[in-house]
Amino acid sequence: MIGREPKRVDWWQVQEYIHRVESKKRYPVFHSAIVFKDCWDERATTHCRMFCFTEADSKSQNTPINWVCLTFLTPERSEDPGTSRAAASTHTTRFKRNHMNRDNFNTLGIIEPIQRALSTENISDPTPVQQQAIPLVLGGYDVMGCAQTGSGKTAAYALPVLQILLKTRTSPVRGSTRSLVLAPTRELADQISGCFSSFGRHLGLRIAVVYGGVSRNTQISILSRGVDVLVATPGRLLDLMGDRKILLGRAEIVVLDEADRMLDMGFIPDIKRIAAELPARRQTLLFSATLPPMILELAANFLKQPRHVEIASSTREDPKIEQKLLFVNREKKNALLMRLLADREISRVLVFTRTKYKANDLCRQLSLKRVKTDVLHSDKTQTARQKALQSFHAGYIRVLVATDIAARGIDVDDIDHVINYELPIEPELYIHRIGRTARAGKQGTALSFCDASEVKYLRQIEKTLKKQLPVWKEQPFHSPGVAALGKSFAGKLHPDRVSGHRPSKGKRYSGKMAIERQSRGGLSAGKSPGGNQKTA
Secondary structure, three states: OOOOOOEEEOHHHHHHHHHHHHHHOOOOOOHHHEEEEEEEEOOOOEEEEEEEEEEOOOOOOOEEEEEEEEEEOOOOOOOOHHHHHHHHHHHHHHHHHHHHHHHHHHHOOOOHHHHHHHHHOOOOOOOHHHHHHHHHHHOOOOEEEEOOOOOOHHHHHHHHHHHHHHHOOOOOOOOEEOEEEEOOOHHHHHHHHHHHHHHOOOOOOOEEEEOOOOOHHHHHHHHHOOEOEEEEOHHHHHHHHHOOOOEOOOOOEEEEEOHHHHHHOOOHHHHHHHHOOOOOOOEEEEEEOOOOHHHHHHHHHHOOOOEEEEOOOOOOOOOOEEEEEEEOOHHHHHHHHHHHHOOOOOOOEEEEOOEHHHHHHHHHHHHHOOOOEEEEOOOOOHHHHHHHHHHHHHOOOOEEEEOHHHOOOOOOOOOOEEEEOOOOOOHHHHHHHHOOOOHHHOOEEEEEEEOHHHHHHHHHHHHHHOOOOOEOOOOOOOOHHHHHHHHHHOOOOOHHHOOOOOOOOOOOOOHHHHHHHHHOOOOOOOOOOOOOOOEO
């Protein structure tokens, strides 16, 4: 308020303050709404300017909300001109540091309102996939992008899509959308919608997200007014299309995110049904962490002369993710996990299991040990899933136990450890799991437990990574028997036994192999690990 003692700030801080105020208001704070008056600061021997922000709302107009003192060092009035030059140099350096992102994204053609949103989100530099994809999308090309999880794929298409929609701005027709983004999971859809809302906070575009597990009524109400960006999972979108609650005939841009995960989850037939309702003249973008043959076939039918953007996966060589392999007998896994969690430096941990049953059981056992834990899998209601993610993000819980449904739907900062309590059957899932840590250039650790029944999955993972994972022999529950079994299994299994698919029940191993497996401390011969458990 006016009576409050003013703060001394620099002009670059004033600009940042304006951006922060605008990000929290539904209307902009224009420079014309800033009132100045001259003053003199005897303590700093500087020329000063007093100014206040004014905001106009429905109740009052131009109400002063805060006085701030803006200082300009002047050599003529300063006791030490050298101090003035040093201060000016410091100011210039600080200004460049805080506005470096604008220069970088400006070279990509990103408009100023979106750059302001990037400043608010503390996004400093475009990632390699963003540097390559943004100009192509702005140029109107179809794009097929391949980059690892956590590389900034969402912003690579969200930023140019928002800019195109603003440039060709037309009011969306009731019950339709101007752009469509398809995501495989609810968590990922929520994450993408949040990115669009954050980046487009100054654009005034309508953004909506629809997925199953929640009431349709609110979603239908939002769609009835028409939206600029619709983020959806295929199942709920087809449901709404069947009831004629959403029309896709006016979609200008279509994005398929995590296309390989959609393939794994069996969504390709649904995507083809959705594509049949889309206009022939459109811009299509496909982004994926991997490009298996079926995805390439889908892209050939879905995209027109696409430009390719491929960033080599750094998960194999990236020193920011420290990967360790822990050979352990199955019955010792719980004790090993508790020994690791006894280290208080491990503050935020994501633990992956293959099945919902094991995730629930592990969460229950950790809770009994007074470890703040929650669980995330497909049997949980959407409200429970969102609550678990929010608690994990806010730091209320230390450990989140999840199935692979969360491997691409969790975007939580400062996950310092990812623990593969059970190795994934598909080697690509390993890459997506450990991609939850070491995000945004930070350090992270990925620990993988391996018992005798999981050696075949380990070999497929190492074949995909094209390297052997370093073994942590110093851990207290290291099993030499399982480690030796791992060496004996390398390259000896029949191809159909290590193809990434679960062998049929009763055909696990036979004869000498089963005896050796039993002697190494694995499961009894013929018993299928998790055979009666529900998969995620």
